[in-house]
Amino acid sequence: MSTDLEAPLTRRRARALHAARHALRVPPVPRDFRSDIEGLRALAVLAVMLWHAGVPLPGGFVGVDVFFVVSGFLMTSLLLEEGRARGRIDLGRFYARRARRLLPAALAALAGTALLTVLFLPRGRWGEVGGDLLASATYVVNWRMAWRSVDYLDLERAPSPLQHYWSLSVEEQFYLVWPVVLLLVLVYAAGRARVFSTLTWVLTLGLLTGSLLVSWRWTLEEPAAYFVTPTRVHELMLGAVVALGARAWPRLPRAVAAALGWLGLGLVGVAFVVITAQTPFPGLWALLPTVGVALVLVAGPAAGGLGPVALLRARPLQWVGRLSYSLYLWHWPFVAVAAEMVHVGRGGPDTLPVHWGLLAVGLSVLPAWWSFALVEDPVRRHGRVLAARLPPGVVVRRTLRLGVNCTLAGAALGLALLLAAPQSETEQAARWRTPDVVEQLRSPVGADTLAVGVDDPAPAEAGGGTGPVVAASAGSGASDVLGEPPPVVQIPERVGDLAVPLQQVPDDVPVLEPEECFVALGGTRVGVCEGGDPEGEVTVALIGDSHAGMWMTAMDAIGRDRGWRVLAMTKSSCPPARGLVVERSGQAGDYRQCTRWQQRLDEALVRESPDVVLLSSASYGTTGDEKVAAGLGARIDMLLEEGMRPALVRDVPRAPFDVPACLLENEDDVPRCAFDREQGLATSGTGHDLLAEQRPGLPVLDLTDAVCPGRTCSPIVGEVVVWRDSNHLSATYVRSLRDVVEEQVSPVVLADRLGEAVRSGVAVGTGR
Template sequence: MAGTDTVLAQHTPTRGRQGAGFRPDIEGLRAIAVGLVLVYHAGVDQLSGGFVGVDIFFVLSGFLITGLLVRELERSGRVSLSRFYARRAKRLLPATALTLIASALLTWAFIPVTQWRAFGGDIVSAALYVVNWRLADRSVDYLAEGTGASPVQHFWSLAVEEQYYIVWPLLLVLVGLVVRRTRLRVRPTMAVALALIVVPSLVWSVHLTSTQPAVAFFVTTTRLWELGIGAAVAIGAAWWVRVPARVAALAGWAGLAAILASALLFSSATPWPGSAALVPTLGTAAVIVAGFRAAGPARLLALRPLVWIGGMSYSLYLWHWPLVVAATFAAGGELGAKVGLLVTAASVVPAWLSLRLVENPVRFSTWVAAKARRALTVGLACTLVGVLAGVALLLAVPQGPPPPPDTRPEDPRTLVGAEVIQDGGPQAGAPRDTVRFMTPAPTDAVDDVPEAYDRECQVDSDGSEPRACAWGDPDGTLDVAVVGDSKMLQWTSALDEIGRSEGWRVTTWTKSACAFADVVQTQGGKPYESCVAWNDAVLAELTAAPPDVLVTSQRATSAMPPDGGDSSSEAMSAGIERRWQEVAALGTRVVVLLDNPAPPDEVYECVAEHLETLTACAFDRDDAVRSSAASEQLAAATALGDAVGVVDMTPWVCPTTRCAPVIGDVLVYRQGSHLTDTYVRSTVAMLRSELIDAIGATAPTEES
C-alpha cells in the first residue's frame, strides 16, 4: 500500500493540486481498499473478506511504482536507484516513525506488560520492514499462542512491498543494461523479467497456502505475484489506451464486482492468498485498465469523498490498527462491531494530523528534494527513531522481585516450588499475596519451557510425520514411550531426570494440540486431519517396537463421534479408550498423566499486574479441574480398569481449594494451562513416586 502514495507524490507537482498524470479513479480504489480493511478490522461480520483490501493495495502499488520506473527507463535508458529510494524514504518513513512511537506508547499504556517484550521486538522489526517474517514465524510457533494481536501487525503488508521494491528495481537495472546492449524494446523486456517473478511466486503461493496457510499469509514470496499483476498492467499501458470504451467499461464493472464479491463471500476460512486471491487482484487490474479510457466505474471512483479518503489512505492504514489493538486490550476482550467502527472512525483524526503536520511537510520540502542524500538521511533517521521506540519498550519490561543476596540460588531452577508442599503440607501451597522472590518472572513465563522445544521435538499443527526424541538413560532397562500434545511435553524435563535416575529409556512423540486418541479432533472448526494421520503413524511406530510403558496426557476435551455430528466429551473418552486398548494389546503398560487444573485466564499476565496482591490471581480448583481434560481421561481409564495406571499431579499443582499462582516462590503457569518448566522440575520427586506406583510390576527393581 505504501507504494501507491509514493508514486502519487510524483504525479502531484503542487501540494493539494491534481497535476498531469493524476488518476482520481486510483485514489477512489485506494479509498475502497482502506475502507474494506478498516471495516473488517472493526469486526463487522458481514464483510468477512475485507482483508482483500490489502491485495488491492498490492496491485495498485505494483502498477504505480512500475509505471514510474518504466517511464524513467524509456526516457533515460537506466533507473536511478538513489532517486527511487530517496522518494520512498521521504514519503513513507516519517509517518512510519511517528506511528511506531505511538504504538510503543499505546502498548505501554494499555497492554499487559507480559506482551511488551514481544511487541517491542515487533516494533523494531516493523521499523526495519521485516515484521512479516517475524509474524510468519510466530504464526506456527505453538509457544506464541498467548501473544495477542500486535499493534504493528498491519506493517506486514508494508514490509512485503518494501522487500519487493528491493528486488524489482535491481532487476530493472539489469533490464536497462540488456536494452542498451541489444536494442530490445523496454516494455517487452520488462514483461519477460516480470514473468520470472510472477509465475514462480503464484505457483509457490498456491502450494504453500495448501500446506502452511498461516505462513503463506505473511511471507513475501507468496505475495510477489500480486504486485506483479499491477506491474504487468503498467507495462501494458500502451495497449490499454486502445481498448474499445465499451469493452473497458464492461471489464471495469466486472472487476469492481469481483472486488466486492471477494469482500462479501470470502472469509478467514478461505485459504489465502493462493488461487483465491486471483479474484480481487485480477478485479483490481481490470478496474485500473478501464480507467485508461475513463470508462466503467472510473467516474464513480473519482467522486470527491473517495478521492479525499484515498489521499489519506496510507495514514488511515497506519493509525487505525494500533488504536483497535489498544482499545481491545483496554476493554479486556472483543470490542464488538459498533465500538470497533467508532475506534476505526476515530483514527481519521491522527491520520489527518499526521498527513498535514508530518507527512506533507517532509514530502513537499524543497530542501529535502534537492538532493537524494538528504532524503535518504531523513529516512535513516526515521528508521532509527522507530527502532529506538521498540528498544525503549523492551527496556521498560519490568521484572519480578529478585531474590535477596543471601537466598539467591546458584541455579534458579533449584528453587523450592512444589517441594514446599511435600515438606509443609497442602497449606504451604495455598495462595498468598506476596513472595520473597519469583522465578520465572511473569514477563519471562512464556520462555520458561522444556528443552524439547529447542530440540524441535514437537510436531506443529500442519505436520503429520512423527518426530521421536530420546531422553532419560540411553542404556536403560525400561522403554517408556511418552505420547500426546504439549500438555504431555511440558513434563519432559522431569521425565528426563527420572529416566536417568531410574534407568528408563524415554522417547517422546508429541504434536501440537493433538490428543493420542482414535478420534477426529477439530481445529478452527475443521477436522484436524494431520492429527489423525500423526496418530496412525505413531501407533505404527509403537506397534513395530512395543515399549514397556506408555505415558500419555492431553489438553483436548472433545472430538467428533465416528458417525459424524457435533464434537463431544463422550466421543473423546471413547476415542481415548480405543487407542489405549490398542496399545495395551501390544503388551504395553498404559499410564495416563491426568491433565492439570486449567485456570480461567492467563495467570502469568495477572501476576504481572498484581505483584503485591497475588491472591487476586488465585482460582477455584474444582472449576479448574472441570475445565481440564482429566474427566475424559478418567472415564477412559475407568472403562479399562486395571489395564491403565493413573497419575494425578493435582495435589502438587493445586493442593488447596483455591489454586495459587505462585508456590514455593515459583510461578506455576505460563500460557493457558501449561506449567512453567521451573515448576515441573520441582515436582520430580513426587512424579517419580507416582509413576513407579502406576507402572507397578513392569518397572525394574534394584534387585533385578
C-alpha cells in the same frame, strides 16, 4: 559562439544523447491521477478495518492483497515512465521518493504504538512489542512473524500491535529489489526497445508464475506462508503486468472495458464474502481478489464513466482513499489494545466483541487524520517545494537522509522499549534439563512444600496469615495420620524472592532433546525427544501437544532414577487423537499439518514400541469435547491393538490470564492473580472428562491437587511460579512434582510389567 550542435561530445553529453534516443523507443505509461485507484484503496482499507473490528465480513483481510496489486502497478508504471523519459532508472531518486512517501508517517505510527504499549499493555509484553517495533522499523517484521509462526488470522490470542506492519515489509522489500531488476534489464537492452520489452515481460511473468506456485505449495504446508515475501510476489507482479500493457488497455472498446471493470470489482466484492479465515490463503485463492483488482486497473482508461469509477469516485471513498495509508497504520494498534483490555485469549471473550472493535477503529481515525494532516501530506508537499528550489542531487541526498533518520528513530524506539521491559536471561540460558535451582537454592520448593494425603476442604483462613489461603492436597501421605490439622498453602501478598526470577519464568520451559524434536505448527514429521535412561528396559512415551511435553521435566528425572527410557512425541497445538480434524479459530483452513502428524504418529509409535504411553492435550474448544474424546479413544484403541498400555494425563487448570504478566503488574498484590479452580478445569483438557467417563478402565493421572490445592489456584506455590503463561506449567514447578508424578505413573508401569489388565482405580485422582 558555438551552437549546441557544435559542442564537444563529452561523456556526459554522450549519455544524454543516448538517453534521448532511448526515450523515443520505450512505450509511454500514463501517470494521470486515477480516482478509481483511490476508491480501490478506500475499499481495501475499510474491509481490513471492519474485519479487524470483528464485523462479520469474512474475507475483509484480503484488502491487503488489493493494496499489493495497486502498489505493483503504480511502482512499475513509475519506473517504466522514468526509463522512457530519461533512458535510465535513478535508484537514489526512486528510493528517496518512497522514503518521503512512506517513512515519516510510519515513524509517527510507530511512536504512537510505543506510547499505547507503555500506557495500556502489561510490562511483560513490552519486550515482545519492542522486538516487533525494531523489526517493523527495519521492514523485516513479516519474517519475524513467520519465524514465530504467528497466525495472522487467529483473533483468539493477544495480538502484537505491530502485526499489521508485515504487509508494509513485503512492499518495502519489493521496492528494494524490483527497481534494480528493471535497471539491469534497461542497461542490458541498451536502447533496444524490443529487447527491453521482451525481457521485462519474461521476467515479470516468470516471477508471477513462480511465486504463485510457491504460494500454492507453501500455503498447504506452512502457516508462516501468509507472511513471507515469496508467497506474495505474484500479487505485485500482477500489477506489473497491468503496467507493462498500459499502451494496449486504452484501445479496448468502451463497452468491453466497462464490462471487465465491473467484473473485476465484483470479484473483489465476492472475495470479501466467500474467502474466510478457514480458506487456505494466499495460495490460489488469492487470484480471486487480485485478478479482480487487475481487471479494474485495466478497464479504467477505456471504460471512463461507464466503468467502476462511477462508484469508486464517490467523495466519501475518495476521502478515505487519501487517508488509507494512515488509517492502515493507526487502526490496528488500537484494536490490539482493545483486545488486551478485554483479555482476549487471556480469560476474556474468545474474540474481540464487535462493539469494542468498532470503538477502537473509530478512535483510530483521529490520530490517522492528524498523522496525514501534520506529517504525511506536509512532508510530501515539502518534497515538491525542495524539487523546485534545489538541484535534484541535493533533494535526493536530503530525502534519503530523512529516510535513514526515520528508520534509525524507529529502531531506537524499539530498543528503548526492549530496555524498559522486564529483563530476562536468554531463552537458552533459562532452560534446564533438570532445574538444579530447585535443589540448590531452596529445598523444599514448589510442590515439595505441599502436604500429602489431605482431602480438599473448602478454603479457610489461616490464623496469622497475610492473605487468602487454600487447603493443600497432593496425593497420598501421612500428615493427617499424625493428628495434625490439615495444612494449607497460603497465597502470598507479595511476589517476594522466587526460586526462578519472575522475569525469567516465561522462559522456564522443558528441554526436549535432540534439538527441534518438538514439532512446531508448520511441521508434519514426528520428532522423538529423548530422556530418562537411554538403556532402560522400560519405555514410557508422552504423546500429544505441548501440554504433554511439559511433563517431560519430571519424567526425565523419574526415568533416570528408575531406569526408564522416556520419549516425547509432541507437536504444537495438536492433540494425539486419531482421525481428528482439528479446528483452530483463525487458522487459514483446517489444521492439515496436525492431521498429517497424527497419521505419521502411528508409524512412529509402532517403530519405537513403548511399553506405556501417556496421552495429554490442551483445550480445543472450537473442535468440541465429543470430537476430541472420540479421536483420543481411537488412539487408545490403536495403542491397545499394538500391545501398548495407554494412560491419560488430565490437563491442569487453565488460568484466565497470563500468570507471569499478571504478577509483574501486581507484584504487591499477588491474590489478584489467583483464580477459581473449577473455572480453570472447565477451560482445560477438551474431551478429557468425557473420555474418562466413556472408558472407566482407563488410568487417569490427575495432578490437579498438586497444581491447584484448593478451590482457588495460587499463582505461586512454595516460592515457585506455577504457570509460565496462562496454560503451561513452569518447568521448575513440574520438576517439584517429580514424586507425585512418579506415584501416579509407577502403578501403570508396574501393571504393564506384570502383564495385568489395567484396573479402573489405578493411579486415579479425582481432582475435584
